[in-house]
Amino acid sequence: MNDQNTSTRPWHLRVDAAAAVDPAGHIVAPATLLVRFDHAPPASPIDPAPFACRVLSPHHADALPPAAARLDRRGHLLLPGLINAHTHLDLTHLGPAPQARGDFPAFLNLVRASRATDPADIARSVRLGIRLSLAAGVAAVGDIAGSVRGSPELTPLHTLASSPLAGVSFLEFFAIGTREQAAVDALHAACQSLPPARRIRVGLQPHAPYSVGLAGYLASAELADRHNLPQATHLAESPAEQEFIAHATGPHRHLLESLGLWNDTLARSIASGRSPVQHLRAWLDRPSRSPRLLVHLNQLSDDDLAQVATSGSTAVYCPRSSDYFLAHESFGPHRYRDLLARGVPVALGTDSILNLPDQALGHALSILDEMRFLHARDRTDPMTLLRMGTLHGTACLGLPESAVRLIDPKGADSRPLGVIAVRITPGDDPLQSVLQRTESPEFLCIGNSYA
Numbered sequence: 026m027n028d029q030n031t032s033t034r035p036w037h038l039r040v041d042a043a044a045a046v047d048p049a050g051h052i053v054a055p056a057t058l059l060v061r062f063d064h065a066p067p068a069s070p071i072d073p074a075p076f077a078c079r080v081l082s083p084h085h086a087d088a089l090p091p092a093a094a095r096l097d098r099r100g101h102l103l104l105p106g107l108i109n110a111h112t113h114l115d116l117t118h119l120g121p122a123p124q125a126r127g128d129f130p131a132f133l134n135l136v137r138a139s140r141a142t143d144p145a146d147i148a149r150s151v152r153l154g155i156r157l158s159l160a161a162g163v164a165a166v167g168d169i170a171g172s173v174r175g176s177p178e179l180t181p182l183h184t185l186a187s188s189p190l191a192g193v194s195f196l197e198f199f200a201i202g203t204r205e206q207a208a209v210d211a212l213h214a215a216c217q218s219l220p221p222a223r224r225i226r227v228g229l230q231p232h233a234p235y236s237v238g239l240a241g242y243l244a245s246a247e248l249a250d251r252h253n254l255p256q257a258t259h260l261a262e263s264p265a266e267q268e269f270i271a272h273a274t275g276p277h278r279h280l281l282e283s284l285g286l287w288n289d290t291l292a293r294s295i296a297s298g299r300s301p302v303q304h305l306r307a308w309l310d311r312p313s314r315s316p317r318l319l320v321h322l323n324q325l326s327d328d329d330l331a332q333v334a335t336s337g338s339t340a341v342y343c344p345r346s347s348d349y350f351l352a353h354e355s356f357g358p359h360r361y362r363d364l365l366a367r368g369v370p371v372a373l374g375t376d377s378i379l380n381l382p383d384q385a386l387g388h389a390l391s392i393l394d395e396m397r398f399l400h401a402r403d404r405t406d407p408m409t410l411l412r413m414g415t416l417h418g419t420a421c422l423g424l425p426e427s428a429v430r431l432i433d434p435k436g437a438d439s440r441p442l443g444v445i446a447v448r449i450t451p452g453d454d455p456l457q458s459v460l461q462r463t464e465s466p467e468f469l470c471i472g473n474s475y476a
Contacts, residue, residue, distance in 0.1 A: 034064075035061050035062065035063060035064075036061070036062045036064070036065055036066050036093050037059055037060065037061050037062075037089075037090055037091070037092040037093055037094075038059070038060040038062070038066065038092055038093070038094050038095070038096065038469075038470070039057065039058070039059055039060075039089070039092035039094070039095045039096070040057070040058040040059075040060070040095070040096045040098050040103070040444075040446070040469060041055070041056075041057055041058075041083070041095070041096070041097055041098065041099050042055065042056045042057070042058060042098045042099060042101050042102065042103045042446065043055055043056070043098075043099055043100060043101060043102060043449055043451070043455060044056050044102050044103070044449075044455040045058060045080045045102070045103035045104075045431055045432055046102060046103070046104060046411065046431070046432075046455065046456050047104070047105055047411075047415075047429065047430050047431035047432045047441075048105070048408070048411050048412045048415045048416040048429055048430075049416075049430060049432070050408060051431075051432035051434055052432075052455075052456075053080050053081070053082055053432060054455060055082065055083055055099070056080050056081070056082065056083075056103060057080070057081050057082070057083050057085075057089070058078055058079070058080050058103055058444065058469075059078065059079050059081075059089045059090070059092065060076050060077075060078045060444070060469070060470055061076060061077050061078070061079075061090075061438070062074055062075065062076045062470075063075040063076065066093075066094070067470070070467075070468045070469055070470055070471070071159050071189050071468050071471055072189065072471070073189045073224075073471050073472060073473035074470070074471075074472065074473065075472060075473055076440070076470055076472050077438040077439065077440050078431070078438065078439055078440075078441070078444060078470075079433070079436065079437070079438050079439070080103070080431060080432045080433075080439075081436060085436070096469070098446045098469075100448055100449065100451065101446040101447060101448050101449060101467075102446070102447050102449050102455040102456065102458070102459050103431065103444060103445070103446055103469075104162075104411070104415075104431065104444075104445050104446075104447060104459075104466070105164075105415055105428075105429040105430065105431045105441040105442065105443065105444065105445070106162060106163065106164025106165070106415075106429070106441065106442045106443030106444065106445055106468070106471065107161070107162050107163050107164060107392040107393060107414050107415060107445070107466075108163070108164065108165045108166075108192075108372065108373075108392065108414065108415055108418030108419065108422065108424075108429065109158060109163045109165070109166045109167065109373070109374055109375055109390065109392050109418075110166075110167040110318065110339070110341045110372035110373060110374045110417075110418040110421060110422065111167050111169070111257070111318070111320045111341045111343060111372075111374025111375070111376060112154070112158075112166055112167065112168055112169070112374060112375050112376065112377065112390060113168070113169045113171065113376065113377035113378075114150065114151045114153075114154030114155065114158075114166070114168050114181060114185075114390075115140070115141060115147050115150050115151050115154070115168075115169075115170065115171050115178075115180075115181050116136065116140060116150065116171070116377040116378060116379060117150045117151070117153045117154035117157065117377075117378050117389075117390075118141060118146070118149065118150035118153060119135075119136075119139055119140070119150075119377075119378065119379055120378060120379070120383075121378060121379060121380075121381055121382065121383040121389075122135055122379040122380070123383055125379070126349055126350075126351070126380075127349075127350060127351040129262070129263040129264075129265050129350055130265055130276040130277075130280075132350075132379065132380070133280075135379070136377075136379070140171060142173050142174065144180045147173070147178065147180040147181060147184075148180050148181075148183075148184045151168075151180070151181045151184040151185065152184060152188075154168075154378070154390060155184075155185070155188045155189075155190060157378075157389050157390045158190060158390050159189065159190070159468060160465060161389075161390055161391035161392065161393060161394070161465060161466065162391070162392070162393055162443075162445040162447070162465070162466030162467075162468060163190070163390065163391075163392055164189075164190065164191060164428075164441075164442040164443035164471060165190060165191040165192040165418070165422055165424060165428070165442055166185070166190055166191075166192040166193075166422075167192055167193050167195065167228070167257060167318065167341070167372075167374065167418070167421070167422055168181060168185060168192065168193070168194050168195065169195050169197050169230055169257070170182055170194045170195060170196050170197060170230075171197050172196075172197045172198055172199055172232070175199060175204070175208065175211070176211055176215075177196040177197070177198055177211065177212060177215040178196070178197075179196070179215075181194055182194035182196075182220070182225060182227060185225045186220070186223065186224065186225045189471045190224070190225070191224045191225065191422075191424065191428075191442055192224075192225060192226070192422045192424075193225065193226045193227070193228040193255055193257075193422050193423065194225055194226070194227060194228065195227075195228035195229060195230035195255070195256075195257045196212075196215060196227065196228065196229055196230060197230040197232055198211070198212050198229070198230065198231060198232065198237070198241070198245075199232050199236045199237060200212070200231070200236075200237045200238060200240075200241030200244075201235075201236055201237055201238045201241065201281065201286055201291060202238070202281055202286035202287050202288050202290070202291040203285060203286050203287075203288050204286055205238045205240060205241055205291075206240075208241065209240070209241055209244045212229070212244065212245070212248065213244075213248065216229075216248050216251075216252055216254075219252065219254075222423070224473065226254075226255070226422075226423050227252075227254055228249075228254050228255040228256060228257060229245045229248060229249055229254050229255075229256050229257075230256070230257050230258060231245045231256070231258050232258070232259060233258060233259040233260065233262070233266065234258075234260065234266065234269075234270055234301045234304055234305060235265075235266050235269045235270070235277040236277075237258075238291060238294060239294060239304070239305070239307060239308065242258070242305060242307075242308040243307065243308060243311070246308060246311050246313060249313065249315045250313065250314050250315060253314070253315055254315055255315050255316040255317070255318065255421060255422070255423060256313070256315065256316070256317045256318065257317070257318035257319075257320055257341075258305075258318070258319065258320065259320050259321055260301055260302065260305065260319045260320065260321060260322060261300065261301045261302055261319075261321060261322050261323055261324040261325060261329065262320075262321040262323055262324075262350070262352075263323070263350060263352070263355075264355045265277055266301055266324075267300065267301065267324055269295065270295050270299060270300070270301045270304045271295075271296070271297075271298050271299060271300070272296055272298075273292055273295050273296035300324065300326060300328075300329055301324065302322075302324075302325070302326075302329035302332050302333065303328065303329065303332065306332060309332060309333070309336040309338065310335075310336070313337065316339060316420060316421040316422070316423065317336070317337070317338040317339070317421075318338065318339050318340075318341050318372075318421050319333060319336075319338045319339070319340050319341065320341040320343070320374065321341070321342070321343060321346070321347065321352075322340050322342070322359075322360070322364070323347055323350075323352035323355075323356050323359060324352075324355075324356045325356075325360045325363075325364075330360060330363055330364065330367065331367075333364065333367075333369060334364070334367040334368065334369050338369070339369070339370045339371075339372055339417065339418075339420070339421035340361070340364050340369050340370070340371045340372070341371070341372045341373070341374045341418075341421075342359060342361045342371055342372070342373060342374070342413075343373070343374040343375060343376040343380075343395070344359070344373070344395050344398045344399050344402075345375070345376075345380070345381055345382065345394070345395060345398055346374075346375070346376035346377075346380040346381075347359055348398070349380035349381070350380065361413075362403075362405075365409070370416075370417040370420070370421070371413055371417055372413060372414075372417040372418035372421060373392050373395045373396065373413045373414050373417075373418070374392075374395075375389075375390045375391070375392065375395060378390065391465065392414045393414070393447070393459070393465075393466060395414070396410040396411070396413070396414050396460060397460050397461075397463075400457075400460040400461070401460075407454075407456040407457050407459075407460055408456065410460065411456065415429035416429055424442070427439065427440060427441070428441060428442045429441055429442065431444065440472060441472070442471065442472060443468060443469075443470060443471040443472065444468070444469045444470050445466040445467060445468055445469065446466065446467045446469055447459045447462075447464060447465075447466045447467070448462060448464045449462065450462065
């Protein structure tokens with residue numbers, strides 16, 4: 026795809042594959058994909074370029090226009106580009122942290138002590154995360170732009186905006202105790218000069234209930250509605266969070282006291298025995314015109330499950346992160362299947378590279394590996410996993426469902442964010458084969474239709 030033809034006429038690439046699948050449940054096997062670029066082909070498959078594609082069975086391929094180039098991927102399954110609904114690209118430079126496995130307070134201390142704070146270093150870390158995401162077949166992200174020195178940080182947003190990825194850069198903020206109002210005021214100021222939404226939109230990330238007071242959450246909701254910004258938060262993630270919200274004790278209180286943030290107003294707002302989800306009930310019950318993502322949800326009672334289901338939120342589950350923190354030992358198996366049964370969209374995320382296995386970097390930020398993890402552990406249905414890795418992350422990141430639709434049942438063109446190819450075992454069910462193997466995906470093309 027490095028043809029230097031500068032013609033303004035459409036340019037066609039034909040890909041012959043074992044099968045093509047999309048999250049609507051459409052399957053074509055074997056499959057021929059025709060990609061039509063509006064102009065000359067991109068120099069690289071990960072250079073965004075406007076394209077449309079059409080998937081047909083080979084015996085209908087004669088109806089396709091002649092292609093300028095052909096790829097043989099007959100040992101591969103074609104899929105739409107994947108969506109990582111929750112990640113921290115600015116922490117990528119730290120690498121995996123097996124030493125903090127199962128110790129959430131130690132993990133937070135590691136992040137606070139080691140994360141990049143200089144804009145140039147932050148940008149380098151985000152660029153590394155972008156490269157790893159593309160190597161894993163990810164076309165869109167819900168990235169958390171970590172707060173630096175208590176202020177929203179725009180470097181990850183600007184770095185992502187110059188990349189092939191689509192999605193949202195969530196501006197993380199902390200607003201609790203003695204600094205709650207000052208932090209809310211800083212957030213208001215940051216929202217007055219946000220760039221226009223293109224491939225990367227801006228979102229708001231009240232960090233977590235142990236670092237943002239309820240007033241901070243409600244201020245975030247008001248700003249989100251005013252500026253049409255999606256929101257995300259870490260919620261019900263760890264036993265330390267549960268202890269802090271229910272009893273005002275534990276490592277989170279100790280940290281706030283050491284930073285001079287603890288005060289009587291904060292003490293009166295917690296320690297009522299409630300769960301983190303119930304603690305945020307006023308925020309969750311507040312009608313919202315913009316998407317809201319609830320990340321982790323490792324601790325969910327039946328009442329919590331009902332609260333999430335009626336809130337209109339998207340749940341984001343990071344399976345390998347949950348396993349890293351041994352959440353199942355504290356709270357039992359994650360209830361993502363109960364959420365799905367209640368009609369709650371459950372998208373997949375990787376969280377940061379720190380809580381991922383210490384393995385080849387090409388697998389570090391892989392949504393496909395999150396899908397593989399759940400398939401191996403829970404025998405989760407392959408099509409359900411594909412929807413969790415694609416479709417369920419669209420609306421919460423401001424993307425249409427067409428961004429992950431690869432196949433039109435009537436043979437019409439589609440315009441997905443991207444197309445990936447993954448090797449399969451001949452003769453096996455193609456989607457299940459992808460989940461049972463270990464190879465990384467290969468991007469065939471990335472579009473810019475959603476810029």
